Amino acid sequence: MPRMLDVSDAVRAEIGDEEADRLLAGQNAPGSYDCTSCRTPGDSEQERTSTVLFIGDETAVLAFAHATCLPSQVVQVTEEQLRGAVRSINGDTSPSGRVPEQTPPQWNATEQAPPQWNATEQAAPQRAVPEQAVLGITSGLVLIAGELHPALVVEPTAPIVRPGSLGGSDEFLPLLIEQGYVPVTELAAVPPVLHGWSVLLAVGQLHAVLQPQANGGQPVAWWQAHQPLQVTDGWRAAANKHQQVIMFAAPVGSIGRQPREDLLRDALDKAAAGGRLVAATLPLAGT
Numbered sequence: 001m002p003r004m005l006d007v008s009d010a011v012r013a014e015i016g017d018e019e020a021d022r023l024l025a026g027q028n029a030p031g032s033y034d035c036t037s038c039r040t041p042g043d044s045e046q047e048r049t050s051t052v053l054f055i056g057d058e059t060a061v062l063a064f065a066h067a068t069c070l071p072s073q074v075v076q077v078t079e080e081q082l083r084g085a086v087r088s089i090n091g092d093t094s095p096s097g098r099v100p101e102q103t104p105p106q107w108n109a110t111e112q113a114p115p116q117w118n119a120t121e122q123a124a125p126q127r128a129v130p131e132q133a134v135l136g137i138t139s140g141l142v143l144i145a146g147e148l149h150p151a152l153v154v155e156p157t158a159p160i161v162r163p164g165s166l167g168g169s170d171e172f173l174p175l176l177i178e179q180g181y182v183p184v185t186e187l188a189a190v191p192p193v194l195h196g197w198s199v200l201l202a203v204g205q206l207h208a209v210l211q212p213q214a215n216g217g218q219p220v221a222w223w224q225a226h227q228p229l230q231v232t233d234g235w236r237a238a239a240n241k242h243q244q245v246i247m248f249a250a251p252v253g254s255i256g257r258q259p260r261e262d263l264l265r266d267a268l269d270k271a272a273a274g275g276r277l278v279a280a281t282l283p284l285a286g287t
Contacts, residue, residue, distance in 0.1 A: 006050045008072035014053055015062070023051065036063040036203050054202060063203070069240055075285065076218050077202060134158075135223050139206065139231050140261050141238060142246065142268070144190055150239040151246040152199065152209070153264070154223070155255045172251045173278050179211070181249065181278040187268060191246060194280035197222075199245040201284065206231050209247065210285060219285075239284055248279045 005024055012020040022028045035042050036052055043049075048067035053060060056079040134157045142151040159170035177183065180194045196212035198219065205228035210219035231239075239245055254271040258264040271277040 004044055004046070004048045006048060006067055006072040008051070008074075010074045011051050011053045011072050014055065014060070014074055030064065033064040035069055036065045040066075042066050075200075075202065077200070077207065078221070078224075137209070137223055139229075139235050140264055141235060142187065142265065144187055144246075148234075148238055149190060149242060149246050150235050151248060153255060153268070154209075154247065154249040156252050158252055160251075170251050173249065173276070176249050176278050181247075181280045183275065184248070184272045184277045184279045185275070186272050187265075191279040191281050193244065194282055197247075197280065197282045198285035199239075199247070199282050201231075201236070201239065202228065204231070204236055205229055209282070243284045244281050245284060246279060246281050248277060250277050 007020045007023060015023075019028070031043060031045050033042050033044065033049070034040070042064065044064065050065045050067045050069075050072040052063045052065050052072065053074045054063060054077050055074060056077055058079060135154055136157060137152055137154045139150065139152055141148045143149075156172060160172035160175065162171050162175065173181075173183075180197075182191055184191065196219070198210045199206070200208045200210055206225060207228055208221040208224040211222040212219055248268060250268075250271045254274075254276045255264070255267045258267055268277065
């Protein structure tokens, strides 16, 4: 029986016309599936379903999602991210192939598993790098103009200096402003969209914050999770609704580890009032 599948031109170009036609004819498409975005059951015989192709460095995985959750598309991920997505879908099954070295975040910073704010994410083991700052990142819902928006809050554990600099002042916010982030004095409006940057969700988990390369080409990871991080159902639903995420950034010591979202909001308001907060709205990449 033919499936109610959407196969975008980008997916068709990757898998080929023959495979795409077999999918549309129902030969290789599943009946029931778990949506790669919202992780709830779907049925390609009863509802419109999007084909989502995750492409790593050496392997690719075809997944399925409710068309109401996201459109058919190709999502570029690292091989390690792809393995994490497959493990989430198939238990212990993972694609073969090497795992390439991870692209380090810019500005002499390494990534860190996010602190537990309102239990929105599960902490992963941290790796310490001497004399280097670590980026802490967490997710939460922020109320702006009467509507809840998905947000990420980034705060390093030490001052950030420019690459090649031997020391001096904390350049974290100036570096971000040069990239297009805007200073925030109050959380009264959604900040402008920063095109080229994006937040990567795959299989309903947070994988990375991506930034554009100076020479064009595929975006690279500015921050990347050690392992895919869980987000709350409410956060994921808000991200799917808006198809974008607000990213706030503050220098070390501005936010801290807040145990509740109301305390997090208070810390953000104080950082904004003190001129220690920048933000941008990042499009949602993948799921």
